[in-house]
Amino acid sequence: MPELPEVETVRRSLLPRLRGRRLLALDIRAPRLREPLDRIALGRMVGQRIVDVRRRAKYLLLDGEAGQSLVVHLGMTGNLTVVGDEVAAETHEHVVFKLNDGERLRFVDARRFGLVLALDQSAIEGDRHFSHLGVEPLTDDFNADYLRAQAARRRGPIKSFLMDGRVVVGVGNIYASEALWRSGVHPRRTVDRISMSTWARIVDKVRQTLDEAIVQGGTTLSDFHDGEGNAGYFQISLQAYDRAGEPCQRCQRPLRRIVQGGRSTFYCPGCQR
Ligand SMILES: [Zn+2]
Known part of the structure; x- marks a missing residue:
């Protein structure tokens, strides 16, 4: 998709x-x-x-x-x-x-x-397809203050929070997993236990992860084509996603896979807190 x-x-x-x-x-x-x-x-x-x-x-x-x-x-x-x-x-x-x-x-x-x-x-903004959507992750509306305010109204682990389209749109499973590895934040950490400086880091890493994928022409898990009919490809270098058992590139501990909300999450038990 x-x-x-x-x-x-x-x-x-x-x-x-x-x-x-x-x-x-x-x-x-x-x-x-x-x-x-x-x-x-x-x-x-x-x-x-x-x-x-x-x-x-x-x-x-x-x-x-x-x-x-x-x-x-x-x-x-x-x-x-x-x-x-x-x-x-x-x-x-x-x-x-x-x-x-x-x-x-x-x-x-x-x-x-x-x-x-x-x-x-x-x-458009008030239409039923759009009215519930959260902020765009590549705009300034996606920032640490905004996330802290959203977190005050919601519970649960940071991974599910980032994938909640009412909070922020477009952070899919792969990107959430990867951005949390890059942030050094454990995917099960609850959103009430995240500091402002950590929110700022998460914002930065989510953007960086998405930007890299855009630069590389997008990822593809099916028959994606861009507007000229060129096939998309999966090029972003994923350091955590789908690498269970492989050594973490930061601390060498083997990466682990867990299931959250029915989706696979990959993380490092050594350096994601
Ligand atoms: Zn690690």
């Missing part, structure tokens, strides 16, 4: 290919994805020039000049790409916008867990 770094990679690759271009015609080839496709709302995007491509959590927002945005979630297997007319339609090419020059913007999704919507830009 594409994680935040993959979606950000898609955003960055789509932006230069879409900004300033007009969506000319719409072809909807499936009745529904995870939700029914709203032909009337999506039809309002036709004729609009794309002025920006943004991301909120794992949603891509293609802002039209007339105040609506095309909202796309890749789900498990979705790809949003711009391709030329020499590229044949695929079986799972469900939503297609024609662009000029014979190119098309297409959403391909074999498993159909993705979403394609059109929303008024002014309504």
Whole structure:
């Protein structure tokens, strides 16, 4: 499933290919994805020039000049790409916008867990897909003060806290595990026992981990493709994740695997406190 770094990679690759271009015609080839496709709302995007491509959590927002945005979630297997007319339609090419020059913007999704919507830009924040979302981890809103305030209202271990999308979006299992190893914080440490300086370190390491993954083009655990159809790849060097039994690169103690909330966590019993 594409994680935040993959979606950000898609955003960055789509932006230069879409900004300033007009969506000319719409072809909807499936009745529904995870939700029914709203032909009337999506039809309002036709004729609009794309002025920006943004991301909120794992949603891509293609802002039209007339105040609506095309909202796309890749789900498990979705790809949003711009391709030329020499590229044949695929079986799972469900939503297609024609662009000029014979190119098309297409959403391909074999498993159909993705979403394609059109929303008024002014309504996005309050929309049910967005209203519960926490802060973006790559913005200044994600900081030690914010995390301490959130921790005062919640209980539980730091690993689950970081993966809670109501606190911060886009910190998936691999990234949470890795960022905690880098921070030297035990994944089971409860959030009421974390100091301000440790919160600041966690913020720093979460950002660093995500940034590295974005720089490397995102990770992939399925058939992820960026906006040009290039396969993504798993390149970030993971120092803890999936390395149970291997020596910690900081203190040489063997790393351990535990299960938290049904997900594997990898940590070092020697240097994560
Ligand atoms: Zn260690």
